[in-house]
Amino acid sequence: MTITAARTHVALPARALLACGAASGPLYFLTTLVQAAVRDGFDLTKHPASMLSNGGAGWIQVTNFLVSGVLVIAGAIGLRRTLEPGRGSTWGPRLLGVFGVSMLFAAVFKADPGNGFPVGSGPGTISTAGVLHMAAGSIGFLSLIAATFVFASRFSREGNRGWAVYSRVIGIAFFASFAGISSGNANAVVMLAFWTTVMLAWGWVTAVILRTNR
Template sequence: MTIAVTRTALAIPTRALLACGAVSGPLYFVTALTQAAVRDGFDLTKHPASMLSNGDAGWIQVTNFLVTGVLMLAGAAGLRRALEPGRGSVWGPRLLGVFGASLLFAAVFKADPGNGFPVGTGPATISTAGILHMAAGSVGFLSLIVATFVFASRFSREGHRGWAVYSRATGIAFFATFAGISSGNANAVVMLAFWAAVLLAWGWVTAVILRTTR
């Protein structure tokens, strides 16, 4: 009886942490897309979600970064507890934790306004905060990309070929679109592809966490 009670007590916090991680992606995208639809001057073909941190309503996206960052850190901690020992059980969650931490940095150091957003803003200027934002985003995105391959390797060893392919495809798509917008020559197609890849990557995080929960 004592052993059963102890196991239940340990399982509840872990499942709660995993639940936090599972809702981080949907919460982030619902909040970002809602803002994108209603804020004047914002254009999905021109602006990444991080630019929503600017303007009078910028606090909404700043809060979005903070909340989803904390939720992602919780989810990473839950994964570390829940995964069976083996390669990927340590570095996979750690990399997702770095991604979560990068969202907190993105909240503190806002992206520079520009390219017509907020309304009336001219060409983008580069500030120290903007540089730190881009650095945090780069570290976070690259950590998430590497995490997809770490988990893909684990899934392959466990014989879950479909999950391995899904993970690698997510990482490749995300890396390709991230490289596209980082080139400085992002057009409407590249920007929309990046939005889609970020959605795909968040969806992958949610799917992996839900799979672990089950």
């Protein structure tokens, strides 16, 4: 009885951490999409989510970055504690943790305004904070992409072919859209593809965490 109670006591913190990680994506996108719908001048076909950090209501997105980043880091810690030793059990959670940390940097160093948002802003300018924001975002997105392939390798080794394919498809699609938006030719199709794959990638994070939590 004592051993069982002790095991339950140890497991609860990890489950709480995993729950935090699973909530990060839905919370982030609910907050972001509501802002995208109500803030004047914001256009999903022109502006990335990070530009919502500008303007009088920019503090909402800054807070969103901070809270979501902390939740992702919590989920990564929960995965590290919960996953059975083996392929991906170390680097999978670490890469997700880097993604979470990148969001904290994205909150501190805001994206530059431009392309008509906030309303009245002219052509985009590049500031030091904006460069650091882009660097943090690039590191975070590439870490998340790498995590999909690390977990795909783990799932393949475990014989979970469906999860392996799912993970690789998400990684490939996200990398393609990220490459597209990084090329500087961010037309409406590229921008919407990027929004979609970021949502799918974060949905993958939630799915993997929920699978582990079961």
